Amino acid sequence: MSIGIIGSGALGSNAARAFAAKGLDVILSNSRGPESLAGLVREIGPHAKAGTIAEAAGADIVLVAVPWVHIQAALHGLPAWNGRIVIDGTNAVEFLATDSPDRNEASNPLAAYGIKAIDLGSRHSSAVFSEFVPGARVVKAFNHLDVNVLPEPETAGGKRVLFYSGDDVAAKGAVRDLIETAGFFPIDLGTLDVGGPLAGLPFGTLATLNLVKI
Known part of the structure; x- marks a missing residue:
């Protein structure tokens, strides 16, 4: 099984490490090209290689780990996409620059955290995301935890919980197997319409919960 990762920031790189x-x-990719990933690939070791976004997108399972914008x-x-499995690891938030005036916006309850919710109307983020990958089988996962803990799936005598959701049973099963192989404890939240909003940042009920299954 091959795993492609589109995006090499905090989520993409830490998922690759895990x-x-x-x-x-894993095949890591970003908008700057494979050469920019040489140092990261050396750090991660022999199970990682750099590729183009198209090469990463051709893997059996593809994790999209780029900022929403x-x-x-x-x-x-x-x-x-031809039915390949795409993991939606994104959240509908905008990351604010340290000098952005939006960090002082009184109407933004998340300003102090350096993020701003993106208004999608009545739709949840995975419903919108799915339109960018027509023909793919989308599973929502790897989006609710602090990405810095991903390289340590086993902690405190147990396994960190990862939520996942999707509409295709077989695709969810494959992602569940991936989560388990990576050392996490998977919990199925149901369909995208149900699980996506529950685990999605910034307002999902389960977002940011760092649970450990003992």
Whole structure:
């Protein structure tokens, strides 16, 4: 099984570390090209390699780990997904620059955390995300935890909980297996319409919960 990761920031790099530590082969990619990933790939070790976004998107399971505002650009023009599994690791938030005036916006309850919720109207983020990957089987996962703990799935005598949700039973089963192989404890939240909003940042009831299954 091959795992492609689109995005090499905090989520993409830490997920790659977690997968590679368990002997899973990953293809890392970003908008700057494979050469920019040489140092990260050396650090992660022999189970990681750098590729183009198209190469990462051709893997059996693809984790999309780019900021919400860059999703459309990152996924534009890729070959047909043809039923491959795509993990939506994104959240509908905008990360604010340290000098952004939005960090002092009184109407933004998340300003102190350096983020701003993106208004999607009545839709949840995975419903919108799915439109960017037509023909893919979308599973929501790897989006609710502090990404810095991902390289340590086993802690405090147990396994960190990862929530996942989706509409395709077989795709969910494959992602569940991936979560378990990486050392986490998976919990199925149901369909995208149910589980997506529950685990999605910034307002999901289960968002940011760092649970450990003992």
